Amino acid sequence: MPIFARWMAAVVTALLFSAPALAADRTIVVLDASGSMWGQIDGKPKLEIARQSLRTVLQSLPADRELGLMAYGHRQKGSCEDIELVVPPAAGTADAITAAADSLKFLGKTPLTAAVRQAAEALKYTEEKATVILITDGLETCNADPCALGKELKAAGVDFTAHVVGFGLTADEGRQVACLAENTGGKYIQATDAAGLEEALKQTVVEKPAAEPKPAPAPEPAKVEFNLMPTLTLAEGSPDITTDIGQSWVLYKANADGSRGDYVSTEYGAWKGNAEPGKYILVAKVGHVERDQVVSTEADKVAAPHYVLDAGTLIVRAHASEGSEIADGAAIQVKYPGEGTATYYGQMQAVFPAGEQEITVEVGEGTATEKVTLKAGETIEKDIAVGVGKVVTNAFYVEGKKVDSGGLVVRVFKAEKNLDGQREDVSTSYGPDQKFDLPPGNYVVMTKMDEASAESPFTVKVGEKTDVNVVLNAGVLSVDAKGAKEIEIYGAKKDIEGKRQAFGNSYGETHQSTLPAGDYVVVAIRGDDNVKTEIPVTVKAGERAEVSVP
Template identity: 55%
Template sequence: MAVFARSFAAAILLLSMTTFGFAANKVIIILDASGSMWAQIDGKPKLEIARESLRTVLQSVPADDEIGFMAYGHREKGSCEDIQLIVPPQAGSASAITDAADSLKFLGKTPLTAAVKQAAEALKYTEDKATVVLITDGLETCGGDPCALGKELKASGVDFTADVVGFGLTADEGKQIACLAENTGGKYIQASDEKALQEALVETVAAPAPAPAPEPAPAPAPAPKAAEVDYNLIPQAFLKEGGEVPKIDVYYEVFPDDAKGVGGDHVNDGYNAVKFHVPAGNYIVVASSGGAKAEQKVTLTADKATELSLNLNAAELSIHARPAPGADVDRNAQISIAYPGGTSDSNYGEVKFVVPAGETKVTVKLGAGEASETMQLAAGQVVDKDMIVGVGKAKANAFYTKGGEKAETDVGWKVYKAAKKLDGSRDQVTYAYGPDSQFDLPPGDYVIGVDVQAVSTEQPFSVTVGQMTDVNVTLNAGVLAVDAPGADGFKIYEAKKNIQGERKQVTYAYGEKMQSTLAAGDYVLVTNFTTDKADKETPFTVKAGERSELKVE
């Protein structure tokens, strides 16, 4: 069934681009990147099916078609504003779109109504003919009304159409968003089962019938031909001779048994429970799944179905990455599988993968935590395993005063091991920027350093496996804002002079205005002017949690 899921998504998208007038319009594809796309169809995440379908279909799109790409739910959890036009409509955008889809994280909500509205506006739908193709596996979760939006866009647009692909939705769920397509004159396609796949493939792949030619004169009756079977090759791959069929995709290719062999072009290909009809002759059949591969020569005739068994000599791994025992799978955890002859690194959260028999090393990385295990795997072995990274989470915020206002801009974090080295320095573990920064860390003692403009401070904290630790750092600081018309720049010094009569410079800026966060205390502002006007010194005091404003003339 996984073959049908992958091909289904590709067929549906191709259907959207051909049947829906894709080539005639500027088009924006909207991909649902919400967290529900991690759900699987026959053991394969929907998001992987969608990525591979985009890659497959876009290769066949003419280079001068103007296609854009938008996603929602790919940057923030729980946000209804997380909508982004990643690739503007342009010719030759296939590579940019597939690269963008491959880099998406799937973790947010489903603001599909707002996304369609933004895509329509990006296409200038009130001025030009425009088409939006929405691929969603969920319903609106941000209060939008897709039915009302469809009517609005149709009424105000020049020639606007929204086509909707319900990826894995039930029939009842599909009815709730089909109105978006129907109210714009578009189509809604239910992408949920093998039958729908077959119908979509027929509709999108089969070439239109040519206009009937004049009837030729009756030809002589053909000589009787030997009866042919519908399929003369039925391949099937196994983990070992007489063992199990892999529960993830197996890809089959059929090559002519000639001088080029598997180095040449294949004559046919397909996934899983596929059947082939190829001309009689000698062939090489190759089966591959994950990192395992097998090939076998076969001679085929037109009147006989040959069932071919291919031995992958492999094991099947199912890995689930968890930060702590009993915790949910963490979709940010990277899973790397090093198997005989190769490595697979593009796996996150959990993965099913087939590897050749032998030594395989699985490494899971989550933030600064890492866990690995080396396994000796036998052909036919099926392993279902939780990999525990053993980390806790720390969430960091900086406040101007204890219990006061939170710092929101120019916040930089560095996390160090608490223990100092012989030279007094500490090893840096990781870093981040912004408020509510989160870190996955192994258990132990740490020191976090924070920089907010001209203020720097540190605070120790500890991490326990499986627990969230809130690290709230008090800056004991305020904000200074300066307005000095005609100024060229500023320098701020501590008010207190050292024993040599010199002040320590704290920060500086250029122009007529500046704003900076400063630790509470007394300072001197030196204003430099662009004219012959002399520099001006202005003493001031910053109070924790307060804003100070200076006007220098």
């Protein structure tokens, strides 16, 4: 298992099993299933690390422990309401939570504040002791205040605690969600470095008290206030960066051959501090850039390593079309020098190595790619418009009678047929009011509700909204056949061979289906001898036909 995955499993284990703080309460894990979880750490998608960590931890979950799973952003793009209690808190839920996490899709926004509130309410936090563990790789995107929520839940709860795992957040981002944990007396654990994360666990796990531990020897007082004061700049000759731009400093002991040895600590921002005299490797990280140096420290001297990152800042905003608002659901992928890839959503600002950057923006089914050359110390801002139009589809039984069922299937094809007579499948969705972002061109939408289907051509223009309404010319047939074990529906008209077209069936005494307007035969099958009784019925467009088979 990769180091990060092992750390992640250890963090969740610590929060679930540490004693005595969490031993008796009921707990819900709130898992970030937003689209940003496709981002990678150490070459592996964060969503896979989260799944693997949960799977590992839950193998040792006590059988009587009451644990549940809530997820957000796993069913819809761009929705702040996409929150679901996937597994209610109960004993023996390990297998159910593992299976649920493995089946989640990761595609939506980050309504983390509302998700924590719903988890607290599901645990009846105003009546019983309750704990929520939030695992998030992003900040709130639905206009809510997690800090205020923490105070509110702590004040109203019997004994409520929230813990937050910042999954790949910068130090500044971490501070924006750490308050949720701090305001409830919980822990905030920042996961930003694969090699040092295990040490972070040691600092955050509630350990059982040791029997009269021997006091650590007092350190020798330093003859200078700080003996390690690193500085960095984006480009040779540029001023040093003295503010917090998300930089981190990771300190390792140096091996004799100059390689990284034991991990010592991780610090953030414009840091200066003290290290015991010795030889170290200090790694400076900003955004997607990492530089290291061998550093020797002494008690009475200041070591001041200087880092030139040879990097610049890239700011990208994604749009569906020129002049439109920022498309929050758009995926922004940056391929940067060194064969690195980073993915963001809607808009981004980050530091990258100088050189050619390939930026790909995806909005719905549309894609736009641009290449820019980023110079050291430079900031490039890009507004990239993909060039798509928005299409909203609906189906109607007849004009004026809309199909509101979630069972409605909506498929979009390119209008032009291939040599084999088939059309290229573009996208599929379900239910009414489906929205598609499509490149300009000619298309065909096919809607299907049970046995009724119809299609309609349409044209997409960049930046324009198109409403596509398809009329099925269909009605609904409802059948009641007491004592039947199966009900079959056929078209009334026989073909040249005397056969009738089948229009579906169901097992049991009732059947309901949407059918094209026309004449049908309903067949009820009863008993071990499969006695068949049939009656004719006419389905009218836009109407409901109810029949009983004697």
